Amino acid sequence: IQQMVNFHISNLAKVTIAAIPVPINEARQFGVIQVDADNRVIGFQEKPEHPTPIPGRPDQAFASMGNYIFNGPFLTDILHTDAKNPESSHDFGKDILPSLYQDHPVFAYDFARNRVPEITEEEIGYWRDVGTIGSYWEANMDLRNIKPVFNLYNLKWPIKTSGFGLPPAKFVFNQDGRRGQAVNSLVSEGSIISGGIVQDSVVGRSVTVESGAAIINSILMDRVRIGPDCKINMAIIDKDVVVPAGTRMGYEPEEDKKRFHVDEESNIIVVHKGYKFPKSN
Known part of the structure; x- marks a missing residue:
């Protein structure tokens, strides 16, 4: 997880979302994160019919892993704000994250590039959707x-x-x-x-x-x-x-x-x- 923390700090992010590249034809099953060339988040798609590919990788899209790093005070502020919103369902994926990326630095961390000693090639980027x-x-x-x-x-x-x-x-x-x-x-x-x-x-x-x-x-x-x-x-x-x-x-x-x-x-x-x-x- 330290590699993701370092990515978060180096980008001066307020929020970093763990993301896993998946084949574009499988991305329809997931929440898809849209990013620019620097992996800054520019949008979200929930189980889209036509997923947006990762820049430079037309055959892959970023699926959200549902794991996040927040700056502590920032998280406290946005939770208080969301709690007061009667129209919010108070869900991170549906309400909170989509309301942040336009005004705050929100980034996607490519978990497939995370490296752990002694793991096999198959284990690199290991993640399973258990929904x-x-x-x-x-x-x-x-x-x-x-x-x-x-x-x-x-x-x-x-x-x-x-x-x-x-x-x-x-x-x-x-x-x-x-x-x-x-x-x-x-x-x-x-x-x-x-x-x-x-x-x-x-x-x-x-x-x-x-x-x-x-x-x-x-x-x-x-x-x-x-x-x-x-x-x-x-x-x-x-x-x-x-x-x-x-x-x-x-x-x-x-x-x-x-x-x-x-x-x-x-x-x-x-x-x-x-x-x-x-x-x-």
């Missing part, structure tokens, strides 16, 4: 690959986050039909795989997977508890959900649609935060 269930699932599934596009284990590109003080993940029991294991998966701190199997999945903090359960191609968020003998496939389960013993997801599509939200495009099952399963008779 759909399918794209969110795919971005997470990439992380558990043997050779992911984005490597979480590059210590030169650390992840800055709060410490949770949880113990390491634990895998217990080693009998036939009751073996705690994870394969091609990420399992976060505080989680216990207690006689179940996790395969090709991403598991959040303080998750429990009980004996006989099988989690495949799924995302389990923090504090999910999977009961014994559950079979979960192609699902995203949000925080604080207790899945009762023997529950099946991802194997009977018509039954899944009756009980859960199933994304129409990807067929991924989504269980919302804190969902309470009906009690069986």
